Amino acid sequence: MSSNQETNKSAKTLRRILTYIREYRLWVAFSLTMAVATVALTLYVPILTGRAVDRIVEQGNVDFGGLLRILRVILIAVAFTSVFQWLMNHINNKITYRVVKDVRTRAFNQLEVLPLRYIDSHSSGDLISRIIADIDQFSEGLLMGFTQLFTGVLTILGTLLFMLSINPWITIVVVALTPVSLFVASFIAKRTYIMFKHQSETRGELTGLTDEMLGNMKVVQAFGYQDRAQKTFEEINSRLAGYSMQATFFSSITNPATRFVNSMVYAAVGIAGSYGAIRGILTVGQLTSFLSYANQYTKPFNEISGVVTELQNALASAARVFELIDQEPFPEEPEDAVKLQNVAGQVDLKQVNFSYDPSVKLIEDLNLSVKPGQRIAIVGPTGCGKTTVINLLMRFYDVDSGSIQVDGHDVRNVTRKSLRTNFGMVLQETWLKSGTIRENIAYGRPDATEEEIVQAAREAHAHSFIKRMPQGYDTMIGEDGGNLSQGQKQLLCIARVMLCLPPMLILDEATSSIDTRTEIRIQKAFSRMMEGRTSFIVAHRLSTIREADRILVMKAGRIVEQGTHGDLLEKNGFYAEIYNSQFARE
Structure with a gap:
């Protein structure tokens, strides 16, 4: 210069x-x-x-x-x-x-x-x-x-x-x-x-x-x-x-x-x-x-x-x-932006195109219709666009073209706060703030009662290890979780979602850091939690998504197969190839 x-x-x-x-x-x-x-x-x-x-x-x-x-x-x-x-x-x-x-x-x-x-x-x-x-x-x-x-x-x-x-x-x-x-x-x-x-x-x-x-x-x-x-x-x-x-x-x-x-x-x-x-x-x-x-x-x-x-x-x-x-912020919400209320959970993706880098295509012409209460599992190799779909649903990124609709409303015409309030999300990467365990569980509902916080922790199978902490629910932890194990941090994140119980759920490798025994219990808790709620489940371990209403198999940003676990195995296609190779390793 x-x-x-x-x-x-x-x-x-x-x-x-x-x-x-x-x-x-x-x-x-x-x-x-x-x-x-x-x-x-x-x-x-x-x-x-x-x-x-x-x-x-x-x-x-x-x-x-x-x-x-x-x-x-x-x-x-x-x-x-x-x-x-x-x-x-x-x-x-x-x-x-x-x-x-x-x-x-x-x-x-x-x-x-x-x-x-x-x-x-x-x-x-x-x-x-x-x-x-x-x-x-x-x-x-x-x-x-x-x-x-x-x-x-x-x-x-x-x-x-x-x-x-x-x-x-x-x-x-x-x-x-x-x-x-x-x-x-x-x-x-x-x-x-x-x-x-x-x-x-x-x-x-x-x-x-x-x-x-x-x-x-x-x-x-x-x-x-x-x-x-x-x-x-x-x-x-x-x-x-x-x-x-x-x-x-x-x-x-x-x-x-x-x-x-x-x-x-x-x-x-x-x-x-x-x-x-x-x-x-x-x-x-x-x-x-x-x-x-x-x-x-x-x-x-x-x-x-x-x-x-x-x-x-x-x-x-x-x-x-x-x-x-001076960096360009999120686009301003329209003055007539809709506040989502009493959400049923109907989600539609219509001709969605998106890429992080314009020169590298990722998601092209993605179409999907999810009925209220359905459990949708998304599987596929690394980099196929699974997590990207989640980012688009939450409006962390906006689509390049096409539309995503919730209960018939284009998410770009919906307030971000109301959209994200109606989604509960548990990611593979845990995030905890510096504060007490109680404050971390109640992060999405600061006004929650003690009984509600404890009940959410019980359902997430976190109550027992919390009670063993020096000050129980008042134990202070740092932003990295302090001396908690990765699995314990994951349980606190799950308890945080269970306390809010929004009408739609996103579980992105939510049990990746939890031992098999606890995972079985958590899966049962998830099953109860997902009843009547539209759920999107991203998982590498295919054994965790057998009960999904529909499994989307993604490859290079496209849905190449979809159906139930049994249907996809019968087709003997890409999903069967992934499942059999994983089953053989296990």
């Missing part, structure tokens, strides 16, 4: 940040008022200092009365300056952290409405890095901008006015050397932004790898992947170190470069002012004030150059966050 494009992107990001700040414009106005008062009093002190110096005319000729009066005014000015500065910093903190809260909330809310297509194509570590690390970095730069940028600019303008009031000609010397400092800061800032952008992206990549390794440590160790993981980590870490070093290098030379220019300004003022004092153009007190102003005038350039560096980092981080926020 060219430097002009980077500059345009940076400016666009800054405008986006200002839209968030606009919500707190009254606080910003108050902060600016405090900044003006702080700068005005700070710049008034050198005038008073110069007057105090002029009260000391010569040895034995000192105006002590006038000197004491000036000192009292200086003390009052300094005291008010401290109060105003404290108020300004407090307000700036309030604005910064509220803006950061708004951005982080917006980003998190965006995550909840993003299509799974986007989530699946980005590592969770990168997304976490954007919401946590990048927003933290953004807040630091924003805080520096509020606390130093306002006062820095005001100090420069105020100092120029005060210097002009003392002597316009020496002020021209100061102004003439100012562009040098601005050129240095601008030259460095352009290069700093690019490095900070690469730093943020690589940091997200490193977070993603670390999250992946920690979340799958058993697999990493089981396959001896540690050395390769270490090499990958070192490669990304080396890139991060390189970008960080370059960003730090460019940002670190800003201050000494501007200090050098500022020292030139101070020396020029000292020489010109001394000449003026000798010629009687200035008093010694005015020269003292002028030197103080020259120092105060150049100091903000150092601070602003530092702020610009931090802002470059903040803008690079904010750009990544806004990139997430």
Whole structure:
């Protein structure tokens, strides 16, 4: 990306940040008022200092009365300056952290409405890095901008006015050397932004790898992947170190470069002012004030150059966050979207076409009609589209063409919440939230009574192991299930569905992690649960789906056979081939 494009992107990001700040414009106005008062009093002190110096005319000729009066005014000015500065910093903190809260909330809310297509194509570590690390970095730069940028600019303008009031000609010397400092800061800032952008992206990549390794440590160790993981980590870490070093290098030379220019300004003022004092153009007190102003005038350039560096980092981080926020969410639901109520469970798929990648066809011209209460089993080789059908039924993805209807309503014209509320889903991959076992079972029904929760656990054959836990149903578990076995976590997920008992069920390898004895019990519980409910069962173990009303045999995204278990065996087709090969293995 060219430097002009980077500059345009940076400016666009800054405008986006200002839209968030606009919500707190009254606080910003108050902060600016405090900044003006702080700068005005700070710049008034050198005038008073110069007057105090002029009260000391010569040895034995000192105006002590006038000197004491000036000192009292200086003390009052300094005291008010401290109060105003404290108020300004407090307000700036309030604005910064509220803006950061708004951005982080917006980003998190965006995550909840993003299509799974986007989530699946980005590592969770990168997304976490954007919401946590990048927003933290953004807040630091924003805080520096509020606390130093306002006062820095005001100090420069105020100092120029005060210097002009003392002597316009020496002020021209100061102004003439100012562009040098601005050129240095601008030259460095352009290069700093690019490095900070690469730093943020690589940091997200490193977070993603670390999250992946920690979340799958058993697999990493089981396959001896540690050395390769270490090499990958070192490669990304080396890139991060390189970008960080370059960003730090460019940002670190800003201050000494501007200090050098500022020292030139101070020396020029000292020489010109001394000449003026000798010629009687200035008093010694005015020269003292002028030197103080020259120092105060150049100091903000150092601070602003530092702020610009931090802002470059903040803008690079904010750009990544806004990139997430700007992603296209799920299509908006129609204003007349139907809320499914009293669902019977009639499901129809008509000429459905879908693929994750347009260049790789998956499901083509899929037709299916399921009557209320039917148990539909879906079988087939890996990658044939079984789980994809489930994703389409739940509207995790929308069909490319064709339609899916529930009780005669196209799911695209139904509210997602009402659609998903009417489906109960148990997946092969368990998911538990950080909290008590009770909270995990009642995840879909927070208002469930204790008796209902216990009954659901009993039906899922989870009650016995829960009672053996240290605090029973109040036992805290982590988001990965803590010390629970994979089978126990699966039982909790089954209990969660049994508590809700919606009119339609999806069981995607729901008993894959459960021992055979418990599976037999669970299958009986499922049979009771599925009575009168439309059910979709995805299973690799064909022995678990013999009682299905209809078995769909999928291959390459198409239904190649369908019928009952007995009918399909009699056909001696693809299903019989799969069943016999599995039976032989067993």
